[in-house]
Amino acid sequence: MSQWQEQRPSEEFYRVLDPDGNVVGEVPDVDEETLTRMYRTMVTSREFDEKALRMQRRGEVSIVARATGEEAVSCGSAAALEEGDWCFPSYRQTPAALYWGADMARAVAGMMGAEPETVDEHLPVEEEPPVSFTPVYVPLAVNVTNAVGSAMVDRFRDNDAVTMSYIGDGSTSQGDFHEALNFAGVFDAPAVTVCQNNQWAISVPAHRQTAAETFAQKAVAHGVPYDRVDGNDVLAVYAKAKEHCERARNGEGAGYIEAVTYRMVEHNTADEESVYRDADEREYWEDKDPIDRLETFLLRTGVLEEGDPERIREEVRDEIQDAVDEAREVPVSDPETMFEHHLHEESGGSWAQEHQRQELRAERNGENPFTDFTGEGLE
Numbered sequence: 436m437s438q439w440q441e442q443r444p445s446e447e448f449y450r451v452l453d454p455d456g457n458v459v460g461e462v463p464d465v466d467e468e469t470l471t472r473m474y475r476t477m478v479t480s481r482e483f484d485e486k487a488l489r490m491q492r493r494g495e496v497s498i499v500a501r502a503t504g505e506e507a508v509s510c511g512s513a514a515a516l517e518e519g520d521w522c523f524p525s526y527r528q529t530p531a532a533l534y535w536g537a538d539m540a541r542a543v544a545g546m547m548g549a550e551p552e553t554v555d556e557h558l559p560v561e562e563e564p565p566v567s568f569t570p571v572y573v574p575l576a577v578n579v580t581n582a583v584g585s586a587m588v589d590r591f592r593d594n595d596a597v598t599m600s601y602i603g604d605g606s607t608s609q610g611d612f613h614e615a616l617n618f619a620g621v622f623d624a625p626a627v628t629v630c631q632n633n634q635w636a637i638s639v640p641a642h643r644q645t646a647a648e649t650f651a652q653k654a655v656a657h658g659v660p661y662d663r664v665d666g667n668d669v670l671a672v673y674a675k676a677k678e679h680c681e682r683a684r685n686g687e688g689a690g691y692i693e694a695v696t697y698r699m700v701e702h703n704t705a706d707e708e709s710v711y712r713d714a715d716e717r718e719y720w721e722d723k724d725p726i727d728r729l730e731t732f733l734l735r736t737g738v739l740e741e742g743d744p745e746r747i748r749e750e751v752r753d754e755i756q757d758a759v760d761e762a763r764e765v766p767v768s769d770p771e772t773m774f775e776h777h778l779h780e781e782s783g784g785s786w787a788q789e790h791q792r793q794e795l796r797a798e799r800n801g802e803n804p805f806t807d808f809t810g811e812g813l814e
């Protein structure tokens with residue numbers, strides 16, 4: 436018996452395609468090439484997740500947080516960005532990075548534990564993506580404060596760049612999120628914040644996360660214009676993200692989107708979802724799969740032809756396999772590099788850091804790692 440039953444969100448949100456792929460709203464002005472790129476990105480992300488999971492099960496990767504079922508949110512919103520813009524992702528925005536051409540082999544090498552320096556040395560960047568991505572943020576909500584600060588820099592410099600950041604439903608309970616949105620509202624920062632409401636924050640369902648009716652309402656208090664969209668409808672996400680980006684680019688200030696989607700898999704590979712949620716929930720959401728929805732639309736409109744989906748899936752599987760093969764060639768980083776580039780490095784490191792370094796050295800020398808370290812000599 437699950438501890439919680441998710442309460443289905445109201446469907447009072449902006450939608451272009453219904454779950455069966457029928458057009459029920461205004462189709463945004465997107466050319467065929469972009470539509471195909473969105474589709475391919477979402478398929479790539481899904482296949483990438485599957486591959487990463489298999490690598491995790493084999494012990495090649497320590498932990499994986501998949502975007503499965505949520506691909507339309509970050510793909511549709513990132514597609515609204517333009518060259519020169521900024522993206523501050525959290526850990527579930529693989530599709531945003533893939534849309535803008537992130538190098539897969541470099542990403543896999545990082546997941547396999549290679550330090551950035553090792554990755555740079557063995558898989559140097561060949562071409563920077565036209566949109567700048569910060570590294571993935573794990574401490575929740577700090578990416579939103581950082582994004583708003585970065586957006587202000589562009590404003591002060593009269594750059595017309597837009598900065599987009601992502602936050603989960605649970606993370607909107609963090610103070611940083613409110614500080615960021617408040618600042619963005621007051622100072623008209625060209626920052627668009629996307630709340631990827633996937634119904635769960637690990638084991639806490641959305642309805643236990645807030646007493647507000649929707650996560651979109653959280654923007655009201657901060658005076659930031661907002662929209663609530665069907666997060667499994669990539670065209671709806673794109674259309675609203677485009678509007679918010681254009682407003683921000685024209686100096687009209689910040690924007691906020693709540694995209695309602697569903698985490699179709701576990702929180703990450705260290706989680707066991709059956710402990711806290713019922714299996715039938717997933718069936719309900721599987722019918723709303725964002726990839727199937729776009730695929731139906733593209734086949735009906737002739738953007739994709741019979742056989743294209745299978746061909747694309749095969750192509751991306753090969754691409755992913757090539758990237759994994761490349762990443763496997765990257766040598767293991769020296770474990771001691773984890774102590775480098777810390778804030779206190781110049782003063783010799785903190786006592787705790789130095790202690791850990793000594794323990795690691797002892798262990799690697801086959802000695803007792805539980806050293807009796809006094810910290811003498813440290814400032």
Ligand SMILES: Cc1ncc(C[n+]2csc(CCOP(=O)(O)OP(=O)(O)O)c2C)c(N)n1
Nearest residue numbers: 527573574575603604605606633635636637
């Ligand atoms: C500041 C901070 N507190 C706690 C955590 C531990 N933590 C990692 S993910 C997570 C849940 C996040 O849920 P949500 O924001 O809904 O995003 P989702 O994982 O569902 O995409 C928590 C509490 C963290 N990473 N950072």
